Amino acid sequence: MSAMNSMQRTLTALGQQEPDCVPLFLLTSLHGAKELGLSIEQYFSRAEQVADGQLRLLEKYRSDCLYAFYYAAIETEAWGGTTLFLPDGPPLCGAPVITRPEHIDTLRTPSVADAEPLQRVLESIRQMKARVGDTVPIIAVAVAPFSLPVMQMGFDKYIELIYQDRPRFERLMALNIEFTVAWANAQLDAGATAICYFDPVSSTTNIPRELYLQTGQEVAKRTLPRIKGPTATHMASGRCLPILADIAATGTAVVGVSVLEDLAELKAAANKRVSLLGNLNGVEMRRWTADDAERAVKQAIAQAAAGGGFILSDNHGEIPWQVPDDVLLAIRAAADKWGRYPLDWVRDWKPPA
Amino acid sequence: MKKAAHPLATPFRHALEALDRVTAEAVFANALEQLSPLQAVEQVVVPALEAVGAAWHDGNVALSQVYMSGRFCEEIVDRVLPPSDPDRKHQPRSAIVVLSDYHLLGKRIVYSVMRASGFELFDYGRMDVDELVERVLADRIRVLLISVLILPSALKVKEACRRLKTADPALKILVGGAPFLFDPQLWQEVGADATGASAADAVAIVERWMGEMQ
Ligand code: B12
Numbered sequence: 220m221s222a223m224n225s226m227q228r229t230l231t232a233l234g235q236q237e238p239d240c241v242p243l244f245l246l247t248s249l250h251g252a253k254e255l256g257l258s259i260e261q262y263f264s265r266a267e268q269v270a271d272g273q274l275r276l277l278e279k280y281r282s283d284c285l286y287a288f289y290y291a292a293i294e295t296e297a298w299g300g301t302t303l304f305l306p307d308g309p310p311l312c313g314a315p316v317i318t319r320p321e322h323i324d325t326l327r328t329p330s331v332a333d334a335e336p337l338q339r340v341l342e343s344i345r346q347m348k349a350r351v352g353d354t355v356p357i358i359a360v361a362v363a364p365f366s367l368p369v370m371q372m373g374f375d376k377y378i379e380l381i382y383q384d385r386p387r388f389e390r391l392m393a394l395n396i397e398f399t400v401a402w403a404n405a406q407l408d409a410g411a412t413a414i415c416y417f418d419p420v421s422s423t424t425n426i427p428r429e430l431y432l433q434t435g436q437e438v439a440k441r442t443l444p445r446i447k448g449p450t451a452t453h454m455a456s457g458r459c460l461p462i463l464a465d466i467a468a469t470g471t472a473v474v475g476v477s478v479l480e481d482l483a484e485l486k487a488a489a490n491k492r493v494s495l496l497g498n499l500n501g502v503e504m505r506r507w508t509a510d511d512a513e514r515a516v517k518q519a520i521a522q523a524a525a526g527g528g529f530i531l532s533d534n535h536g537e538i539p540w541q542v543p544d545d546v547l548l549a550i551r552a553a554a555d556k557w558g559r560y561p562l563d564w565v566r567d568w569k570p571p572a
Numbered sequence: 573m574k575k576a577a578h579p580l581a582t583p584f585r586h587a588l589e590a591l592d593r594v595t596a597e598a599v600f601a602n603a604l605e606q607l608s609p610l611q612a613v614e615q616v617v618v619p620a621l622e623a624v625g626a627a628w629h630d631g632n633v634a635l636s637q638v639y640m641s642g643r644f645c646e647e648i649v650d651r652v653l654p655p656s657d658p659d660r661k662h663q664p665r666s667a668i669v670v671l672s673d674y675h676l677l678g679k680r681i682v683y684s685v686m687r688a689s690g691f692e693l694f695d696y697g698r699m700d701v702d703e704l705v706e707r708v709l710a711d712r713i714r715v716l717l718i719s720v721l722i723l724p725s726a727l728k729v730k731e732a733c734r735r736l737k738t739a740d741p742a743l744k745i746l747v748g749g750a751p752f753l754f755d756p757q758l759w760q761e762v763g764a765d766a767t768g769a770s771a772a773d774a775v776a777i778v779e780r781w782m783g784e785m786q
Contacts, residue, residue, distance in 0.1 A: 303674070309722030311674055372675040378636045382591065427634040456754070458631050478754070479631075502723055502754035506761075539723045 225283040225355045226412070229530065233449075233472055235491045236527045239433035241520055241558035244358070244496065244532040245282035245547060249309065249540040251275070259540075260304035263289050264353045266342035273343070274350055280547050283530075285351065287344045287411055288360040288537065289336075294402065295370045308540055317372040320380060323387045328397045331405045341409040344405045348410025358451075359411035360536075361403040363430035364395030365438040381426075381434060388496065392438050400445045407448040415536060416443065416471065422457025423496055424479075439469040451475060451496055456535040460485055467492040482522035486529070494528040499550070501533040507542045509549040514571070516553035521568040524558070531558065578603065578611075582586045585620035588641035589633055600648055609652035610690070617645050618775070625685065625772025639677065642684035642771060649688045664714035664779065664785055667694035669704055672728050675721035678749050682719060685771035691778065693717070701728055705735045708743070714785065715778055718747045718764070721752035726751035726758060733763035744781050746774060 222239040223231065231238035251272020252262035252383070262268050273285045290303045292312035301313035316355055317323060331337050340359075347357050362370075368377040368391060380388050403414045420426065421435030452466050453475030458465070459466060460480045467474070476485050476497040489495055499515050507515070516531065523529045531554055557564070580603045587596035603612040624641055627633035668686070670679045676698065683695055693715075696707060708716055716736070720726045729747055736743055747764040759767035768774045 305724055308722055311722070313674070332662070363784070375639065375680055378639050378677075381636070382640060423634055425635045427637060430636065457749075461631075465648060500754055502751050502758075505723070506755075506757075541723060541727070 226353055229283055229356050232527045232530060233494050233559040234527065235494070237525075237560040238527065240560060241524045242283040242530045243281075243551065243554045243558070244284045244286075244530050245276075245283075245538065245550065246286050246288070246358075246533060246536055247276050247280070247282075247538045247547070248286055250538070250547075253492070253540075254279070255544060258304075258306065259308075259310065263293075263310065263339075264449075266339045267346060269339075269343040270346035270350070273347055277351075277355065279544075280551050282551075284356045284358050284412075285347050285360050287340060287347065287406065288358070288415070289340055291360075291362055291417065292370060293336045293340065294362050294367065294398075296336045297329045297331070297398070297402075298352050299329075301371070309537065309572070312370040315370075315372045315376070317376075317391075318367075320376070320384055323391050323394075326394055327390070328394045331398075331401045337402065337405070339560075341405055343407055344409040344411050347477060356412040357410060357540045358413055358415055359403070359406035360415045360417060361399050361406070361446075363416050363421070363435070363439065363452075364392055364399045364442055365435040366418045366528075367395050367399070369420060377420075381430070388421070388434075396438065396442050396445075400443055403446045403448075403450075407446070411448070411451040413451060413472075414446055415475070416446075416452045417455055417536065418452055419455035419457040421466075422454045422459055422477075423461050424454075424457040428465070432465060436462075436465055436469060439466075440470070443470050446486050449473075453496070453536045457499075460488060463488040463490070464490075473530070474532065475536055482519055486523040487570050489528065491526075491528060494530065495523055496530045496532045496533040497523075499532065501538050501542065503541075504533070504546055505539060507546045509545070509552075512546055512549035513553040513556070516550055517557050517568070518570070520554075520557050520562065521565045525562055525565060576615070578607065578615035580606075581619040581623075585623050588620055588624055588644065589627075589637055591637065593639050593644060596644065597648075602691050604652070607643065613649055613688075613690050617649060619638045621645055621685050621688060622772040622775065625770040628770075629770050633693040635681075638771065639684075642681050642688060645688035646684040649690065653690060660777060663691060663782055665694075665712060666691065666715040666717070667696055667708065667713045668717040668719065669696040669710065670698040670719050670721075671704065671732060672698070672700055673719075673721040673749075674698065678721065679717075679719040682717060682748065682771040682774045684716075686775060686778070687777045691775070701732045701735070704732055705739070707736050708736055709739055713743065715744045715746070716782060717774060717778075718745065720747070720749040720751060723751045725749075726762065729764065730762040746777055748774065 228238040290310040451473035452471040456477045478500040584599045
């Protein structure tokens with residue numbers, strides 16, 4: 220018998236305290252389609268299917284959250300974009316909606332209320348909330364205003380815009396901030412517990428720290444305080460160690476971190492100012508054995524779970540379609556085995572050579 | 573062609589990392605006073621780009637800097653070594669493609685840095701497996717570079733490699749992109765000849781293959 224429910228466990232960890240055991244967020248979205256025997260495209264076409272899929276996954280893997288994420292490109296659908304559905308992978312955004320920088324001059328922020336795809340996500344959240352109440356956190360997603368343009372205009376054109384056309388960059392940020400704030404708050408109103416703010420363009424993989432301070436961080440400081448609930452800033456497996464304190468300064472509660480960086484160093488840098496979410500390697504997970512899963516879970520817990528402030532998860536914020544059930548169940552089993560506080564075994568744990 | 577870096581490679585690299593075009597142009601002009609255009613490319617531009625790429629891999633330089641410096645160097649190199657210049661490398665027919673994904677930036681960076689390093693290669697843009705196999709065989713490609721973004725596309729490389737290698741066992745295939753960065757065994761699983769983590773790796777590996785092919 221667990222002493223805490225998922226909500227209590229998560230909130231305790233985020234309060235930098237040790238709960239009964241390490242919270243596990245298995246962020247599966249596409250797996251819901253498998254569960255319901257539907258194609259990915261069919262699955263995401265109806266709100267109740269996604270709610271139902273999430274609830275079935277919750278039961279199966281006993282994750283500590285429900286995940287209201289459909290796919291990143293659903294946001295660009297609201298801006299007039301299209302989505303390409305694959306039979307065996309995440310839906311991707313189609314052609315850019317901003318084809319020339321001058322388009323930004325006449326662009327307008329779309330309304331969340333008028334965007335049918337976003338309304339579908341909200342309905343899924345309402346249905347999940349009706350089923351779990353306050354016992355299980357419902358995590359919703361909003362792409363950061365600063366990262367959204369990669370899908371709105373293409374990554375190359377966006378980098379050029381950042382460096383070469385600051386006035387238009389500023390205008391696009393102003394439009395996107397209005398969108399992200401409205402979208403995040405609509406999801407909170409529908410019953411989401413927290414917003415996962417995906418901002419991998421801010422990652423030091425993509426831009427240098429000095430540029431982050433002028434752009435991605437500044438945008439986050441204008442956005443996050445207007446979101447009426449807790450946020451987790453996710454780097455989607457990009458690096459962030461050199462800017463972890465800067466991310467914390469935006470007021471976010473959690474940072475999603477990458478397997479490309481040392482979790483113990485990240486935990487030290489987080490210094491109880493933010494909690495960490497991560498950092499299992501989702502791409503590699505596809506071919507993990509139960510032993511691999513146990514080793515990875517043990518390592519993450521040993522490096523970051525002591526004292527709370529840690530949620531075990533994959534390092535991207537979405538587990539690939541190709542990851543088999545056995546692996547996800549092995550992760551669950553390993554978290555049950557090694558995640559119980561107090562973590563006395565950690566003192567004797569040695570990192571693999 | 574591994575020539576020692578010229579002392580100007582360091583200030584050139586610093587100018588690139590700072591995205592300071594004016595200084596980079598000045599350093600390059602200075603190099604051209606002392607070196608032939610080809611030497612200036614090989615001893616100043618290439619080592620600087622390699623260093624920028626390596627620094628990205630180590631997490632010390634950001635992708636936006638790699639991208640902007642690749643674009644800039646491509647321009648410089650095109651100016652002093654036009655594509656038809658006989659000094660452009662004598663090289664096996666090469667091509668680069670994005671397989672199945674709609675993500676062109678990784679490929680674009682690799683392509684720019686390859687060209688800035690004096691390579692000529694076909695840019696196939698984005699293709700699916702059938703189209704790619706057909707084009708590579710029709711163009712009698714010797715070295716193929718494949719870039720992907722998402723895992724399902726990386727897994728499709730397997731079919732491309734199998735069909736291409738059956739038709740032409742001597743073809744060399746180099747793969748790259750995020751899934752190969754996150755799973756270091758994946759390139760072997762899909763039957764490629766090598767993987768690279770950055771554009772600088774692509775240059776080094778293709779150069780090595782060229783040596784082996786001669
Ligand atoms: C920034 C980012 C985002 C941004 C922008 C993405 C984009 N480009 O469209 C946003 C937030 C929008 C996003 C969304 C998504 N993302 Co994303 N994202 C990233 C991140 C952090 C960086 C990707 C990137 O563009 N990098 C910049 C480019 C230029 O780098 P690159 O392609 O890797 O290229 C470099 C090297 O790989 C190499 N290289 C590239 N090609 C080649 C070729 C050769 C031959 C060689 C030698 C080298 C080489 O050189 C290049 C330059 O140095 C990666 C994780 C990571 N750390 O890489 C995840 C990642 C790419 N995302 C991923 C996914 C799944 C998605 C989504 C599908 C999620 C979803 N369900 O909606 C969406 C898709 C968005 C869309 N386009 O429709 C996965 C893909 C793998 C998988 N699980 O299938 C990744 C790898 C995360 C992960 N670890 O799982 N994402």
